Amino acid sequence: KAGVTQTPRYLIKTRGQQVTLSCSPISGHRSVSWYQQTPGQGLQFLFEYFSETQRNKGNFPGRFSGRQFSNSRSEMNVSTLELGDSALYLCASSEGGLGSPLHFGNGTRLTVT
Amino acid sequence: DQQVKQNSPSLSVQEGRISILNCDYTNSMFDYFLWYKKYPAEGPTFLISISSIKDKNEDGRFTVFLNKSAKHLSLHIVPSQPGDSAVYFCAASAKSGGSNYKLTFGKGTLLTVNP
Numbered sequence: 001k002a003g004v005t006q007t008p009r010y011l012i013k014t015r016g017q018q019v020t021l022s023c024s025p026i027s028g029h030r031s032v033s034w035y036q037q038t039p040g041q042g043l044q045f046l047f048e049y050f051s052e053t054q055r056n057k058g059n060f061p062g063r064f065s066g067r068q069f070s071n072s073r074s075e076m077n078v079s080t081l082e083l084g085d086s087a088l089y090l091c092a093s094s095e096g097g098l099g100s101p102l103h104f105g106n107g108t109r110l111t112v113t
Numbered sequence: 114d115q116q117v118k119q120n121s122p123s124l125s126v127q128e129g130r131i132s133i134l135n136c137d138y139t140n141s142m143f144d145y146f147l148w149y150k151k152y153p154a155e156g157p158t159f160l161i162s163i164s165s166i167k168d169k170n171e172d173g174r175f176t177v178f179l180n181k182s183a184k185h186l187s188l189h190i191v192p193s194q195p196g197d198s199a200v201y202f203c204a205a206s207a208k209s210g211g212s213n214y215k216l217t218f219g220k221g222t223l224l225t226v227n228p
Contacts, residue, residue: 004156033214043157043202043218056215090156094214099164101147102214104156 002027004105006091012111018079021108025072025093031055032074033102034066037088046089049074050096078110086112116140117205119219127227132190134222136203139184143205147216148177148188150199157202161188193226200224 005024013019025032033056034046045058049068066076072093078085088109092102118137126132134148144165149157163170163177163186170177176189190197200223204216 031212031214033216035216035218042220043204043216045215045217048212048214050212055212056209058215092156092214096212099145099162101159101162102216103159104149106154106156 004091004093004103006089006105006108008108009106010109010111012113013081014113015081015083017081018077019081019110021076021078021089021091021110023074023076023091023093023105025074025091026103029093029095029103030072031094031096031100032068032072033092033094034074034076035090035092035104036060037090037107038086043090046076081112083112086110115220116143117203117217117219119201119203119222121222122220123223123225125225125227126193128195129192132188132193132197132224132226134188134190134201134203134224136186136188136219137184138186138205140205140207140217141184142207143217144208145206146177146179146186147204147206148175149202149204150197151202151221152199160201190224193224195226195228198224198226 033048048056068074088107090107092104147162148160151157200221203219
């Protein structure tokens with residue numbers, strides 16, 4: 001099976017702009033989660049979607065939003081970008097049941113200038 | 114407040130010896146624990162997990178031990194191989210919204226296995 005695919009791999013944006021990141025989960029996986037990785041804070045949970053519904057949410061401002069489509073593909077949007085949003089954004093998918101591990105993509109490296 | 118702590122930023126071992134990576138947690142609601150390995154420029158790769166109803170889980174060279182009373186878990190790699198050199202993350206979760214995918218990660222331990 002193909003792994004989790006994230007596009008684009010790298011992105012450079014300017015403060016105040018918005019950005020959309022895309023994630024294609026492993027075939028058959030219905031749960032998609034998003035994480036932010038920064039050197040200072042490490043890996044932090046953003047949100048999780050299952051069957052097009054947000055099932056869990058982390059402690060990020062409303063500028064961070066996401067959605068999931070009927071084919072389980074997911075997008076994450078960040079509006080009004082700030083310098084501190086520069087990070088590696090990781091998407092992970094899972095079958096969705098308790099105890100099923102998350103499988104991560106290679107991430108999108110976002111740089112805000 | 115860091116709920117999952119990996120107090121050793123780095124660890125160096127000789128090839129063939131045992132690597133022991135440690136992790137402590139503070140949230141008693143955590144009931145599912147995982148270890149991930151991460152190479153530079155790649156996403157974390159799932160290694161092994163353990164539920165709170167167990168105290169040990171083994172998969173090949175990897176064994177995870179859970180001590181609930183001490184809120185401590187460890188990952189043992191035996192024997193260690195140079196290809197195991199990577200950053201290892203401990204993660205924990207509690208059931209929420211019908212899932213356990215809201216993982217809280219430690220800051221990671223860089224393991225170097227010397228030939």
